[in-house]
Amino acid sequence: MYEELRSLIADQLGIDEDQITPDSKFVADLGADSLAMVEMVMAIEDKFGVRISQQEIKDLASVGDALNLLKARLGGAV
Amino acid sequence: MFSTIIATGSAVPQREVTNAELAQLVDTSDEWIVTRTGMSRRRIAVTETTSSLAAAAARRALDGAGLSPDAVDLIVAATVTPDNFTPTVSCQVQATLGCARATCFDLWAGCSGFVYGVKVADAMIRSGAVSRAIVVGAETLSRVVDWTDRGTCVLFGDGAGAVLMEASPAPGVMACVTGSDGTRGGFLRIPGLPIRNPWADATSSTSGGASGASAAEPSVISMDGQEVFRFAVGAIQWSIEEASKLAGVPIGRIRRIVPHQANNRIIDAVASRMRLPREVFYTNLQHYGNTSAASIPIALDEMNRQGLLHNGDHLALVGFGGGLTWGGAMVRWTASATRFPG
Numbered sequence: 304m305y306e307e308l309r310s311l312i313a314d315q316l317g318i319d320e321d322q323i324t325p326d327s328k329f330v331a332d333l334g335a336d337s338l339a340m341v342e343m344v345m346a347i348e349d350k351f352g353v354r355i356s357q358q359e360i361k362d363l364a365s366v367g368d369a370l371n372l373l374k375a376r377l378g379g380a381v
Numbered sequence: 382m383f384s385t386i387i388a389t390g391s392a393v394p395q396r397e398v399t400n401a402e403l404a405q406l407v408d409t410s411d412e413w414i415v416t417r418t419g420m421s422r423r424r425i426a427v428t429e430t431t432s433s434l435a436a437a438a439a440r441r442a443l444d445g446a447g448l449s450p451d452a453v454d455l456i457v458a459a460t461v462t463p464d465n466f467t468p469t470v471s472c473q474v475q476a477t478l479g480c481a482r483a484t485c486f487d488l489w490a491g492c493s494g495f496v497y498g499v500k501v502a503d504a505m506i507r508s509g510a511v512s513r514a515i516v517v518g519a520e521t522l523s524r525v526v527d528w529t530d531r532g533t534c535v536l537f538g539d540g541a542g543a544v545l546m547e548a549s550p551a552p553g554v555m556a557c558v559t560g561s562d563g564t565r566g567g568f569l570r571i572p573g574l575p576i577r578n579p580w581a582d583a584t585s586s587t588s589g590g591a592s593g594a595s596a597a598e599p600s601v602i603s604m605d606g607q608e609v610f611r612f613a614v615g616a617i618q619w620s621i622e623e624a625s626k627l628a629g630v631p632i633g634r635i636r637r638i639v640p641h642q643a644n645n646r647i648i649d650a651v652a653s654r655m656r657l658p659r660e661v662f663y664t665n666l667q668h669y670g671n672t673s674a675a676s677i678p679i680a681l682d683e684m685n686r687q688g689l690l691h692n693g694d695h696l697a698l699v700g701f702g703g704g705l706t707w708g709g710a711m712v713r714w715t716a717s718a719t720r721f722p723g
Contacts, residue, residue, distance in 0.1 A: 338417060338646050341610045345650065357608055 304377075305370055311350055312366060315343040325367035333366075351377065384506035384514075385553025385715055386544045390441025391682035392434045393424040393540035393669060400535070407531035414535045419645025423538030423670030426521045430464045432473035434541035435519035438678070439474050442515060442545040453480040453545075454511035457502055458487045459494025459518045459674040461571060461703065462525060470519055484511070491569070492641045492702025493559070494518055494674030499544070499698070499710045500557035506548050517543035518674035525571050527601040536644070537602070538670030542678025553715055555695075556627035558620060559708035568608040569703040572598040613647045616701040618655055620709030624697055628711035635661065635711075636694040637684070641701055642666035642676035663689075673702065692716035 305325070313320040316333050329335040335343065340363065344355050347369065353376045363369055399422045400411040414420055426434070435458055443450065458471035468476075471485035490497040495518035502514035519541035526534050546554070575598070617640055625632045638661050640648055645664060652659045665680050672679060677698050684690050694714040701707040 336417060337607055338610055338644075341607045342646070342650055345611065345614065345654070349654065357611070360607060 304373060307350070308347070308370055308373065309366070311346055312343060312369075315339065315346050323366055325365065325370060327366045328364055329366070330364075347373070353377065382507050382509065383549050383552035383554065384503045384546045385549035385551070386712060387547045387715070388442045388445035388545040389543065389678065389682040389685045390438045390443070390445060391540065391542040391679045392437035392441065393538075393679070394426040394429045394434070396425050396427045397422050398425045403535050406528060407534060409531045409535060417644075417646070418536060419664070419667055420535065420670050421667045423668075424540055425523045426539040429521070429539070431460055431462055431519045431521045431541070432464050432470050432477070434521070434539065434675075435460075435470050435517045435543070436474045436477035438519065438541040438543040438682075439515045439517050440478055441682075442543040443478065446545050446547075448513070448545070450479040451482055453478075453483045453513050453515055455502060455505060455514035456480060456483045456485040457498040457514065457516045458485075459490065459498040459516070460487060460520055461489060461491055461494070461673055462520045462522055463487060464521075471517075474515070474517060480515075483515075490561075490674075490700075490706045491704045492643065492671070492673045492676070493700035493704070493706040493708050495542070495677045496557065496698055496700035496708035496710050497559055497706070498674075499546070499554060500559055500708065502546050503554045503557055506546060512548045514546045515543055516546060516678075517541060518676070518678050520673045520675045522602070522671075522673055525600055525602050527599070527603070530601075532606065533602055533604065536671050538672050540669055540672045540675045540679050542675050542680070542682050544678055544681065549715075553713055555630065555711040555713055556624050557708065557710045558623040558627055559706070560616075560619070561707075562705045565608070565612065565705045566703070568612065568705065569602075569604040571602050571703070572600050574600070610644075610647060610650075612705060613643060613701050614650045614654065616705075616707035617647070617651045617699050620699045620701070620707055621655070621697050624699075624709035624711040628695075630695050630711055632657070634695055635697050636691075637689070638662045638697045638699060639677055639680050639684070640664075640699045641671075642669065642680060643671045643702070674700075690714045
């Protein structure tokens with residue numbers, strides 16, 4: 304799941320996958336602005352078939368946060 | 382009986398304000414504005430008013446059709462920034478143009494106002510109540526912009542656009558779909574006047590909150606950008622899909638989609654999600670910013686005058702905005718709408 308997520312984030316933010324680690328902060332490290340966060344979350348929703356609330360978007364600081372949210376949402380399915 | 386668009390017109394203020402000028406006003410830059418919105422400049426009313434812009438746009442549409450002012454039965458003005466509570470913008474347009482026979486009213490549906498206006502005019506023409514209607518979207522948003530808020534003051538512009546619609550044996554307007562969701566109204570607000578009378582306590586908020594004006598609130602635009610972005614992408618997609626179904630025009634056969642010009646990135650996201658070529662979506666927000674109810678008819682008139690519209694083209698006009706409101710109109714373009722004086 305991490306590889307898929309990393310690839311999606313790289314694609315959405317227009318950066319190399321090599322730049323992304325679980326510790327990467329979306330805004331400080333990967334240059335995402337507030338609209339990019341929404342665009343990325345909408346792409347995650349489409350790809351993984353999940354629904355992420357506005358509050359959850361505001362709480363997403365790092366790639367690891369997104370991964371944990373996805374794991375929690377998808378449970379044992381993956 | 383159906384309705385069809387027979388002419389277009391638009392008018393924008395003379396004063397152009399560039400991103401560089403805004404950077405002198407608030408902490409922003411051309412690069413910041415362009416990457417987040419796609420906007421480079423906008424027109425700002427200095428001597429013009431909502432009514433004067435609306436009248437100029439409507440006159441161009443009327444001249445384009447070669448009709449006398451007496452031929453107009455109905456004037457609907459869509460705006461959230463009227464010059465007065467009364468007289469309305471539509472009545473001012475009537476007075477300026479001399480459309481003595483017309484019934485006139487304004488319609489408030491945020492940035493979706495123009496599509497709502499087309500739906501109302503289409504329904505009134507189809508019912509036989511009127512034969513010819515001017516629908517004009519007109520705004521001077523600069524009067525409700527918070528010029529100290531760098532997050533919103535870069536987004537908006539002033540202007541007006543109009544269409545002239547007429548009864549027709551064949552459908553020009555093929556389908557209009559609209560929706561509203563007041564429960565999410567707080568995402569995008571321009572507070573009105575507070576309750577102010579000898580019996581109201583001026584220190585307390587008599588209505589307040591997300592649903593009404595409180596005594597202390599300035600009448601300026603505020604919005605939750607992320608919420609509005611998500612809403613907008615879904616609303617545009619719904620409007621295109623539903624208008625397409627109702628009109629019986631497959632999405633692949635839509636020649637151009639003319640969305641409300643709010644932000645390039647909203648349109649990019651819709652194109653990507655719907656797997657549509659970006660070029661199908663017409664944008665001119667780089668020149669005018671977000672002009673709310675005026676943006677779709679300004680774009681339509683620009684396309685018309687540039688010869689981008691052809692007989693039989695299917696066009697989807699898509700509005701979304703404050704309320705929240707949204708809507709789509711599927712229009713079959715007819716050659717008669719491509720006429721200009723001179």
